[in-house]
Amino acid sequence: MTMKLASLVAAGCVALWPACALAQTGWSGPNPQSPQALIVSSCGTQAWTLNGWAPLTQLQNGELCTSAAGGGGGGTVNQGTQGSSSSPWWIDTAPSGSNLLSAINSPLRAQASHGVNIGGTEGLAAAGAAAVGNPVQIGGKDGSGNVQAVPVTAAGTAAANAIAIQGVALGQAVPVSGYDSGPITASATPANASHTAGQSVGGLFSVGVARITGGSGIITSILFKDTNGVAESYVLRVWSKNPTNTTCADNTNFAGSATDDQYLIGGGPVSIATAVPASTQGDSAVYAALTGLTWDYKNADGTATQNVYVCLVTTATYTPAASKLVYVTVSGPQN
Numbered sequence: 001m002t003m004k005l006a007s008l009v010a011a012g013c014v015a016l017w018p019a020c021a022l023a024q025t026g027w028s029g030p031n032p033q034s035p036q037a038l039i040v041s042s043c044g045t046q047a048w049t050l051n052g053w054a055p056l057t058q059l060q061n062g063e064l065c066t067s068a069a070g071g072g073g074g075g076t077v078n079q080g081t082q083g084s085s086s087s088p089w090w091i092d093t094a095p096s097g098s099n100l101l102s103a104i105n106s107p108l109r110a111q112a113s114h115g116v117n118i119g120g121t122e123g124l125a126a127a128g129a130a131a132v133g134n135p136v137q138i139g140g141k142d143g144s145g146n147v148q149a150v151p152v153t154a155a156g157t158a159a160a161n162a163i164a165i166q167g168v169a170l171g172q173a174v175p176v177s178g179y180d181s182g183p184i185t186a187s188a189t190p191a192n193a194s195h196t197a198g199q200s201v202g203g204l205f206s207v208g209v210a211r212i213t214g215g216s217g218i219i220t221s222i223l224f225k226d227t228n229g230v231a232e233s234y235v236l237r238v239w240s241k242n243p244t245n246t247t248c249a250d251n252t253n254f255a256g257s258a259t260d261d262q263y264l265i266g267g268g269p270v271s272i273a274t275a276v277p278a279s280t281q282g283d284s285a286v287y288a289a290l291t292g293l294t295w296d297y298k299n300a301d302g303t304a305t306q307n308v309y310v311c312l313v314t315t316a317t318y319t320p321a322a323s324k325l326v327y328v329t330v331s332g333p334q335n
Contacts, residue, residue, distance in 0.1 A: 040065070183223070184209045185329040186310070190228075191251045192322040195314050201234065202326045203250040204243070205310040210297075211334035214304030219266070219295040220332040224312065226274050228324045229284040232314055233273040236290075239263045239309040241300035248311035265308070266295040271315075293332070 037056040043065035057065040188202035195201055210217055222236070237248075245257035261268075274286035297308055310328045320326075 037064070183329045183331045185327055187325050187327045188250065189323060189325055190320040192320060193251055195251050195318045195320070197314060197316050198253050199314060200248045200250055200252055200254050201232075201312050201314050201318065201320070202328075203311075204248040205312075205328040206242075206305075206307045207310060207328060207330045208306035209308055209330045209332065209334070210299050210306040213306055214299050214301075215306060215334060216296070216298035217334040218293075218332045219297060219308070219330055220291070220293050221330070222290045222293070222310070223327075223329040224272060224274065224288040225285050225327040225329070226287075226320075226324075227285045227326065228320045229276070229286055230318065230320075231274050231276065231286050232316060232318050233271065234288070234312045234314055236270045236272050237268075237311045237313075238265050238295070238297075240265050240297045242305075242307070242309055243311075246311070248313075254311070254313045263300055265297045266293065295332075 037058040039060055040057045041060070043057065043059065059065065184207050186205040186207045188205065190202050209219065219238070222238070224234070224236070226232070239246075239260060241260070241263040243257060243260035243263070246260045247253070247255035270290065272288040272290065274288040276286055277283055299305055299307060301307070308330060310330070312326075312328070
């Protein structure tokens with residue numbers, strides 16, 4: 001390091017540089033051009049002149065003095081008034097001086113109440129406050145190439161129809177195939193009157209067998225139960241759309257419709273016959289079952305429902321007892 005010329009002259013060291021200069025300063029070392037540290041017994045014991053030159057100081061064990069009073073080792077570095085916490089350090093990568101990350105300790109972390117803003121230099125909003133700039137959110141590009149965030153409700157939960165899936169209408173459940181609905185049953189009470197051949201028994205049954213409105217699936221079984229206990233034969237029809245052009249009302253002559261027949265499933269009308277069970281102990285009803293079916297369907301109602309529609313037409317005169325229920329049960333895997 002260089003001594004001021006006036007100080008060297010005053011010391012009579014002009015002709016004796018550098019040895020005299022070293023003796024005046026107490027510096028040691030073979031090369032005065034390289035920074036050297038002054039060995040002191042304790043930091044902070046040296047007095048230095050304002051605007052003068054001061055060497056680095058270190059203790060005999062090699063530790064540099066870090067106190068400002070101890071010499072050129074610098075002073076304690078404080079974080080200043082940044083933030084509300086006096087203990088953590090702050091990292092600021094925003095050119096505007098705003099805090100991109102909140103208070104952090106070691107290891108580096110973001111304050112939990114604010115989160116981390118990736119890909120921008122905006123300051124982060126407090127929890128529940130209005131978002132600042134464009135913090136990272138889950139979303140995707142719209143038709144114009146702009147990023148759109150997944151909407152949330154005022155409570156912070158995902159909004160309805162938040163994520164669009166190709167092929168699935170908004171508000172509809174994602175189709176999952178292979179789930180069996182289990183038995184879905186509809187019932188009716190036929191009139192206590194003579195039902196002649198060709199008349200409906202119980203009217204039109206609406207059976208909500210699909211998983212979702214407008215849903216589809218495969219019917220694997222149909223069970224008809226008549227608590228009147230009288231064995232009869234019937235013609236059974238099933239539609240995927242409400243047969244509004246067809247007459248299927250209890251104790252009324254059936255009248256089909258070519259328009260509705262476009263939505264018949266299972267290959268068209270099917271003949272079934274009820275019978276008593278193998279054991280009638282405690283059971284006075286009669287049953288008819290179709291099993292092992294592979295009738296695929298998709299609800300085709302104008303306003304989508306979960307239903308298929310079933311109509312039973314008697315092939316002989318039949319008089320149900322008063323207040324006796326009949327049941328139609330449908331089951332099968334749903335899409």
